[in-house]
Amino acid sequence: MEVVVVENIYLLVIITLLSVLQNVFFALKVEKECNGPNSKAEAFERVSCANRNCMDTYPTFLAVMWCAGLCLSQAPAAFAGIIYLVVRQKYFVGYMGQTSQSTPGYLFGKRILCFLLLMCVVGISNYLLLRYLSSDFKEHVETITSAASALLLIP
Numbered sequence: 001m002e003v004v005v006v007e008n009i010y011l012l013v014i015i016t017l018l019s020v021l022q023n024v025f026f027a028l029k030v031e032k033e034c035n036g037p038n039s040k041a042e043a044f045e046r047v048s049c050a051n052r053n054c055m056d057t058y059p060t061f062l063a064v065m066w067c068a069g070l071c072l073s074q075a076p077a078a079f080a081g082i083i084y085l086v087v088r089q090k091y092f093v094g095y096m097g098q099t100s101q102s103t104p105g106y107l108f109g110k111r112i113l114c115f116l117l118l119m120c121v122v123g124i125s126n127y128l129l130l131r132y133l134s135s136d137f138k139e140h141v142e143t144i145t146s147a148a149s150a151l152l153l154i155p
Contacts, residue, residue, distance in 0.1 A: 012069040016062065029096075033048075065080070068116045084116075
């Protein structure tokens with residue numbers, strides 16, 4: 001693999017591997033709750049449901065993060081990815097307590113996915129503009145995206 005290719009995707013690879021480790025953590029929590037000596041049906045159901053919900057959005061997260069990173073800019077996409085993993089952890093832990101505690105994590109996660117989707121659309125649009133109209137706005141868009149990614153930290 002060429003060094004140039006690796007330089008363009010290494011942050012995305014790191015975030016992907018971290019998300020895999022997080023999925024393993026979630027699976028272990030479900031298994032622990034299932035096989036625990038004093039396992040309660042309600043606690044297991046909450047942990048299992050939280051895991052299922054996280055797994056349902058996982059392919060969408062990976063797709064938009066990689067698309068945003070490849071089509072537009074790796075650093076803001078990876079930053080949004082790491083924030084998404086933190087939010088997903090908050091959602092999972094909140095769901096284990098009471099389902100109402102998971103709502104902030106859910107809403108924040110939706111906002112991050114929308115940001116990544118917007119990055120994808122802008123990156124693809126810029127490519128089409130460059131290809132068919134010979135107009136390249138990638139530098140301007142990358143600057144705006146890098147600045148806007150910091151806004152993700154605002155709750």
